[in-house]
Amino acid sequence: MQHVDLQIAVEAEGWGTEDSLEAHASAVISRASSYLKQKEGQPFPAVPPELSVVFADDEMIRGINAEWRGKDKPTNVLSFPAFPVTPGKMPGPMLGDIIIARETVEREAIELEKSFEDHLTHLMVHGFLHLFGYDHLEKEQAEHMEGLETRILAELGLSDPYAGQDPI
16 A cells, blocks of 8 residues: 655756656655554555655755755755654645755765665655654654664665764
8 A cells, every 4th residue: 555645856967767766765655654654653644645755956955955944055855844743643635845965965975885875765764754753853852763764774675874873
């Protein structure tokens, strides 16, 4: 069963084909939503809520980050929930938007000595969890969210992205 209605927008060069991005995002989001439903008891509406994933560049995400968060710099991923959601509570008809910046993902992947695809996968999962109300502002929240990310990524065949680090 499909838990989320995924919409893709490619707004920058260098990402590859829309079909390949959609296939990758669909696999990642499907696994993440299934994990939340099965392991965390996350309810989903009968009609799958809409999720938009925007593949952007540093310039675009810098502008969005400046406008919405007051931070005039690029970042790797931004999540904008359509409605406030608390983990474990029913989401609305729209989950919201995940926006990912290609150049930042590339730089970070090199710095972390990971493949671009693996880092992109992690950021999709990270952004998706934010749409369900998970956060990492406080240590306890960070430990829980990072644990979820690690377990979801393991189901996707990826190693712990936080190994050897303190929670954010």
